[in-house]
Amino acid sequence: MNQSDRDQRATTGDPVRRATMRDVAALSGVSIKTVSRVINGVSTVSDDLRDRVTRAITQLDFQPNLAASSLRRTDGATRQIALLLEDVANPFSATLSRAVENVAREHDTLVFAGSLDEEPQRELELVRAATLHRVDGIIIVPAAPDHGYLHREIRTGTPVVFVDRPPRGLAADAVLATNTEGAREAVLHLADHGHTEIAFLGDESSITTVGERLTGFRRALAERGLPERPDRVALDLPDPGTAARAVAAMLDSAHPPTALFTAQNLVTIGAIQTLQARGLHHDVAVVGFDDFPMADLLAPRVTVVAQDVMRIGTLAVQRLFERITGDDGAPREERVPTTLIARGSGEIPPPAG
Amino acid sequence: MNQSDRDQRATTGDPVRRATMRDVAALSGVSIKTVSRVINGVSTVSDDLRDRVTRAITQLDFQPNLAASSLRRTDGATRQIALLLEDVANPFSATLSRAVENVAREHDTLVFAGSLDEEPQRELELVRAATLHRVDGIIIVPAAPDHGYLHREIRTGTPVVFVDRPPRGLAADAVLATNTEGAREAVLHLADHGHTEIAFLGDESSITTVGERLTGFRRALAERGLPERPDRVALDLPDPGTAARAVAAMLDSAHPPTALFTAQNLVTIGAIQTLQARGLHHDVAVVGFDDFPMADLLAPRVTVVAQDVMRIGTLAVQRLFERITGDDGAPREERVPTTLIARGSGEIPPPAG
DNA sequence: TTGAAAGCGCTACCAC
DNA sequence: GTGGTAGCGCTTTCAA
Numbered sequence: 001m002n003q004s005d006r007d008q009r010a011t012t013g014d015p016v017r018r019a020t021m022r023d024v025a026a027l028s029g030v031s032i033k034t035v036s037r038v039i040n041g042v043s044t045v046s047d048d049l050r051d052r053v054t055r056a057i058t059q060l061d062f063q064p065n066l067a068a069s070s071l072r073r074t075d076g077a078t079r080q081i082a083l084l085l086e087d088v089a090n091p092f093s094a095t096l097s098r099a100v101e102n103v104a105r106e107h108d109t110l111v112f113a114g115s116l117d118e119e120p121q122r123e124l125e126l127v128r129a130a131t132l133h134r135v136d137g138i139i140i141v142p143a144a145p146d147h148g149y150l151h152r153e154i155r156t157g158t159p160v161v162f163v164d165r166p167p168r169g170l171a172a173d174a175v176l177a178t179n180t181e182g183a184r185e186a187v188l189h190l191a192d193h194g195h196t197e198i199a200f201l202g203d204e205s206s207i208t209t210v211g212e213r214l215t216g217f218r219r220a221l222a223e224r225g226l227p228e229r230p231d232r233v234a235l236d237l238p239d240p241g242t243a244a245r246a247v248a249a250m251l252d253s254a255h256p257p258t259a260l261f262t263a264q265n266l267v268t269i270g271a272i273q274t275l276q277a278r279g280l281h282h283d284v285a286v287v288g289f290d291d292f293p294m295a296d297l298l299a300p301r302v303t304v305v306a307q308d309v310m311r312i313g314t315l316a317v318q319r320l321f322e323r324i325t326g327d328d329g330a331p332r333e334e335r336v337p338t339t340l341i342a343r344g345s346g347e348i349p350p351p352a353g
Numbered sequence: 354m355n356q357s358d359r360d361q362r363a364t365t366g367d368p369v370r371r372a373t374m375r376d377v378a379a380l381s382g383v384s385i386k387t388v389s390r391v392i393n394g395v396s397t398v399s400d401d402l403r404d405r406v407t408r409a410i411t412q413l414d415f416q417p418n419l420a421a422s423s424l425r426r427t428d429g430a431t432r433q434i435a436l437l438l439e440d441v442a443n444p445f446s447a448t449l450s451r452a453v454e455n456v457a458r459e460h461d462t463l464v465f466a467g468s469l470d471e472e473p474q475r476e477l478e479l480v481r482a483a484t485l486h487r488v489d490g491i492i493i494v495p496a497a498p499d500h501g502y503l504h505r506e507i508r509t510g511t512p513v514v515f516v517d518r519p520p521r522g523l524a525a526d527a528v529l530a531t532n533t534e535g536a537r538e539a540v541l542h543l544a545d546h547g548h549t550e551i552a553f554l555g556d557e558s559s560i561t562t563v564g565e566r567l568t569g570f571r572r573a574l575a576e577r578g579l580p581e582r583p584d585r586v587a588l589d590l591p592d593p594g595t596a597a598r599a600v601a602a603m604l605d606s607a608h609p610p611t612a613l614f615t616a617q618n619l620v621t622i623g624a625i626q627t628l629q630a631r632g633l634h635h636d637v638a639v640v641g642f643d644d645f646p647m648a649d650l651l652a653p654r655v656t657v658v659a660q661d662v663m664r665i666g667t668l669a670v671q672r673l674f675e676r677i678t679g680d681d682g683a684p685r686e687e688r689v690p691t692t693l694i695a696r697g698s699g700e701i702p703p704p705a706g
Numbered sequence: 707t708t709g710a711a712a713g714c715g716c717t718a719c720c721a722c
Numbered sequence: 723g724t725g726g727t728a729g730c731g732c733t734t735t736c737a738a
């Protein structure tokens with residue numbers, strides 16, 4: 001959009017100018033500074049003046065300009081933070097968003113939410129937009145392969161907290177799930193129900209969590225003395241459709257798996273689609289990483305390794321506000337444990353014989 | 354600052370001051386005004402100066418302060434809008450959020466997302482927070498019973514677009530679904546499959562959409578000459594648990610319904626929970642208002658009247674930017690049609706005899 | 707306790 | 723084409 005577009009803001013009826021501190025000062029017969037004192041709750045104002053100012057504020061419906069305030073303030077706080085997610089529309093991101101909002105609210109802070117869509121370029125753009133707006137801090141589920149570029153932001157006073165995936169090329173706070181352990185638990189669960197032919201299906205291998213979950217898968221196989229077959233590992237399945245086809249291909253192979261560990265939400269859904277389409281949903285075991293809506297209304301109900309997303313988000317935003325309020329300790333990585341929820345699909349035994 | 358100060362800062366990670374236009378001007382040997390011209394892409398700058406300025410900007414990693422800029426600008430645009438939702442974590446809101454983000458991005462505008470939780474008080478607080486931040490506009494799924502208070506905001510140049518529910522006590526733009534028609538279609542669908550005992554289950558009756566959907570329900574009954582029984586209408590079911598109990602109560606009554614029209618997402622889910630718990634999910638027909646994830650993986654697959662949420666969100670944000678860029682026409686109400694998606698649960702016939 | 711003046715970072719206006 | 727000056731709405735410093 002060009003400049004003239006915005007300049008032509010037309011006006012229905014009389015455009016009403018917003019009241020400023022000067023208007024309030026004039027109406028109440030005090031100086032601007034006294035108005036400022038009242039607004040900011042500084043005690044050194046006599047009751048009489050405070051009353052007059054308060055009345056004028058109400059009468060004029062004065063609303064202080066936060067941007068002007070923070071421009072002048074020593075701390076420069078803008079009371080806004082940025083939350084950069086994979087996609088605001090997916091349940092993981094949306095839940096994270098809610099957790100962040102809840103804590104931000106306590107700090108009178110608004111939250112910019114944005115989607116990166118796993119695109120590094122988008123991450124750079126949104127981080128830049130956030131700094132142009134001088135946000136007080138950034139929470140990010142990163143998409144970029146390297147975060148060295150953020151060092152400058154952190155040094156100039158914009159703290160950054162990573163969520164779900166650790167920073168690379170940068171020391172910064174991070175709140176992550178116990179991916180390896182969770183995946184390991186899922187696969188042990190399948191093995192303990194008698195499965196020896198277990199497949200791994202994951203989304204884009206560039207994402208750190210996928211690697212960690214694959215490690216957990218392998219560790220569990222090794223612990224149970226099960227061999228890993230290359231054709232039992234499918235990666236880079238970004239959506240349910242792709243995942244569904246990968247499952248179909250495995251089922252069509254000479255040695256189809258009897259159990260699936262689906263390392264992400266959408267992959268789980270794709271797998272279920274294929275199993276249902278083939279009428280195998282009561283025959284092939286499935287454990288998914290990350291819970292999802294309706295998992296307990298499907299037939300069979302879906303066994304998952306659930307992440308505590310609210311807790312992850314809450315820890316992240318709390319850490320961010322610690323930084324914003326001056327904490328300058330060494331960066332910390334926190335791991336939030338997962339929980340295996342056995343609902344049925346993960347307890348299906350392998351076919352007899 | 355001497356050299357040792359500098360070294361100490363480097364090691365302790367003390368905050369580095371951000372470069373300003375003045376720094377850029379000093380380094381490139383031009384006036385601040387020329388830097389401003391370069392930043393804003395004004396053409397009246399010689400190539401030579403533009404080059405020097407551009408180099409200085411890169412060298413200093415200068416990032417213009419958007420808040421300072423809009424404070425001074427004639428139009429005062431801050432390039433941020435507020436999106437006030439029922440709850441950022443629910444799928445309807447999350448999808449809306451994504452639609453708004455997509456269009457906002459084209460306008461170099463960030464989106465504040467906030468949750469009202471159906472609490473009028475929260476609405477007032479968040480609208481106030483948004484105006485303190487001087488957002489360029491507000492998109493709202495309202496919770497308050499009256500919106501007269503917004504008249505002032507609109508007059509002072511902050512346009513407001515309503516989504517999902519119309520404004521009350523205020524003339525403003527709105528983008529809504531065809532609730533009455535959609536509900537009517539759902540109930541006619543059930544009637545046309547032979548049902549005469551159809552129940553209505555809806556969430557909080559204070560919400561406008563619930564009333565419209567109930568009207569559609571009644572209209573369909575009337576059209577088919579079916580009587581409306583008071584015990585077949587349950588309202589104020591804010592969550593799946595409450596809805597589940599309401600369904601259970603109806604099933605336990607002397608004349609249980611053979612078909613359910615669930616007027617909202619969470620109500621549909623609660624109804625399915627009860628039907629599954631009683632093993633009746635293949636016997637009682639269900640049509641839900643609003644689609645939901647996994648609806649086509651359940652058994653039976655769930656027939657719904659789907660809203661085109663992306664389209665609703667896109668129309669709303671487009672309307673908002675029209676207002677922001679000067680449109681001062683009369684407020685418009687747009688209705689986005691729903692689509693009945695027959696998947697199975699809505700085509701279950703009533704029990705024979 | 708109160709207020710005058712300076713200035714945050716930037717753009718508008720008007721000189722040259 | 724370029725730059726000086728004023729000022730956006732507010733807080734800070736310092737004097738009264």
